Amino acid sequence: MRCLRSSILLALLLSAVPPAAPAAAPTLSEPAGWLQQYLRLDTSNPPGNEQRAADFLAGILQREGIASRMVKTPEGRANLWARLSSPASGGRAVLLLHHMDVVPPGPGWSVEPFAGRVRDGYLWGRGALDDKSLGIVQLAALVDLKRRRAPLARDVIFLAVADEENGGLRGTAWLLAQHPELFQGVEAVVGEGGRSQTGAGGKLLWWGIEVSQKRPLWLEVSTSGRGGHGAGLNPDSANHQLVQGLARLLGAPPRFRVSPPVRDYCRAMAPLQNKYWRRIFSNVDAVIAENGPKEFLMPGMANLFLDTVQVTVLRGGDRINVIPAAASARIDVRLLPDTDANAFLKNGERLLGPGFDVKVLVTSPPTPPSPVSGRLYGALERALRPEAPVVPTFIAGFTDSRFFRERGIAAYGLSPFRLGPEDTQGIHGPNERISLPELDRGVDRMRRILSFYVSAAQ
């Protein structure tokens, strides 16, 4: 225990100190200020409420003298489009794509997810990485071209879409089908899906530009049976039929294989690995057998070699003593680029057995990878290579890029931020955030990419 005299002395000293002034709020760059406001708009999907985000972005474009167009689906889902045109472009354009909707925040946050809080040098909030920061970086680069009155050898289109997090059917897919005029002359797209890799001490090891991805096959399976009282035997229970059918489906052994875009990805990655992993990455055909990998793989890597089946939603009864007459499950299937979706579906129906109704909620045809060449890929490489090597990547997720690849338009997934694992765990998880200096560096990178892309010299 401290002696009384020194406590009195300390109290006297403390009383002489003037009260501390409140800490000054850190000054945000213009794009960081935009992102802060953007993060304050709750666009959780469902329902999306993208209109509020589209209005906000349209306001910035209007202040910069850039005309924009709001395009709404019959359900009222808003998408925002703007085109910076140049007579020198010959009508050809790059499309800057991002989605305004976010996944609902979920539990576990240490800050309010839609407050746009700045803390510890980070801007916090749902969408800080997926995908509002990319949208702001694209917007800032577009505004920069306009302010500088830069000569454009290509048009630049800014497109903010709805509904990506729920499959994109009321966003990009709908726009492509109903409003082809918005995409006139688009020769390449830059959207989400890329990533960077950091090593010890946060050192940037490489930039990954996503050129190929798995495809969704989202299913709803339902069955019906005899409902009634929970007491007694009832083999016709819908719940029991569902559980047994799903067990047969999940019990089928997974079949591994190396599909060509995954082989290309592994070969591109091999030179960036240490000796141990270089051998694995450059020999995947020898490492992957049909019944599984013959060697230890990096976490998550096995997903690149098989079609995955995940039962994510189960619906049955809600009372312990009542047997429901109907039950259903939603299944998130992810297919390799060259899997025959119809054959996969037929096999799934066979495994489930009789009495099941199988509905396809979202599907996507096979598409070729985007070429590792061309004007946009060249601009990405030129802008990013001074910091780290640029590699084409394959991802186990899916993005709206698939809708463009289906139409033969090259699409590239980019994350213009150097992110460590502690950053990326916020994507679809709690405490999503972006470092403020990294956001500003992302703006610089996107400006450089666009400058190289639109410059006539190239």
Ligand SMILES: [Zn+2]
């Ligand atoms: Zn996203």
